[in-house]
Amino acid sequence: MFAFESLPLTGAALITLPAFADNRGSFVKTFQDSFFRQGDIGFELKESYFSVSHKDVIRGMHFQLPPHDHAKIVFCPHGAILDVLVDLRRQSPTYGQYFAAELSAANHQAFYIPPGFAHGFKTLENDTITYYLVSSEHSRDHDAGIMYDSFGMDWACAAPVMSARDQEFPPLSAFDSPF
Numbered sequence: 537m538f539a540f541e542s543l544p545l546t547g548a549a550l551i552t553l554p555a556f557a558d559n560r561g562s563f564v565k566t567f568q569d570s571f572f573r574q575g576d577i578g579f580e581l582k583e584s585y586f587s588v589s590h591k592d593v594i595r596g597m598h599f600q601l602p603p604h605d606h607a608k609i610v611f612c613p614h615g616a617i618l619d620v621l622v623d624l625r626r627q628s629p630t631y632g633q634y635f636a637a638e639l640s641a642a643n644h645q646a647f648y649i650p651p652g653f654a655h656g657f658k659t660l661e662n663d664t665i666t667y668y669l670v671s672s673e674h675s676r677d678h679d680a681g682i683m684y685d686s687f688g689m690d691w692a693c694a695a696p697v698m699s700a701r702d703q704e705f706p707p708l709s710a711f712d713s714p715f
């Protein structure tokens with residue numbers, strides 16, 4: 537069974553994926569339509585993708601703007617990441633607050649990230665895979681972000697490897713949130 541733990545940022549959740557180990561290795565279930573559609577989540581899978589990163593890579597903080605905003609399920613099937621969410625929903629009591637947790641192949645945990653959140657991560661190991669299940673298709677014109685170091689998170693990383701695009705996003709304080 538998927539174990540679901542609500543987070544202080546309303547609507548977001550930490551999910552422990554069902555995992556089984558035997559003398560061959562391990563088996564992890566990453567998605568079940570009936571589970572993710574139920575209740576408040578109502579997640580409908582539209583796209584899936586993964587990235588592979590070296591250690592000390594930071595990607596983020598990303599989201600898609602309305603009307604192409606989406607929910608994400610993020611997990612790490614190889615290596616480990618420090619995964620970070622920021623609440624961008626203006627009416628939310630936790631607007632501007634962040635939450636971080638380690639997701640790894642070893643703990644087989646996933647974040648459920650509702651629409652209206654920025655998402656990013658730092659890799660903790662080489663050859664780390666970050667895997668996404670997403671509820672809308674990618675729209676390049678609606679792909680946006682805020683600066684990774686603008687909302688109070690201590691990344692504990694002196695020289696992160698980052699894309700040029702991620703270093704040019706506005707800080708949270710200058711971002712006029714549509715969520």
Ligand SMILES: Cc1cn([C@H]2C[C@H](O)[C@@H](COP(=O)(O)OP(=O)(O)O[C@H]3O[C@@H](C)C(=O)[C@@H](O)[C@H]3O)O2)c(=O)[nH]c1=O
Binds near residue numbers: 674
């Ligand atoms: C996200 C995405 C990117 N791309 C393209 C754009 C670009 O040429 C190349 C790499 O894109 P990026 O540099 O944005 O990749 P990356 O920085 O890994 O983007 C990811 O970051 C994390 C934090 C997330 O939350 C993800 O949803 C996604 O935004 O892939 C797609 O074609 N489809 C997609 O869905």
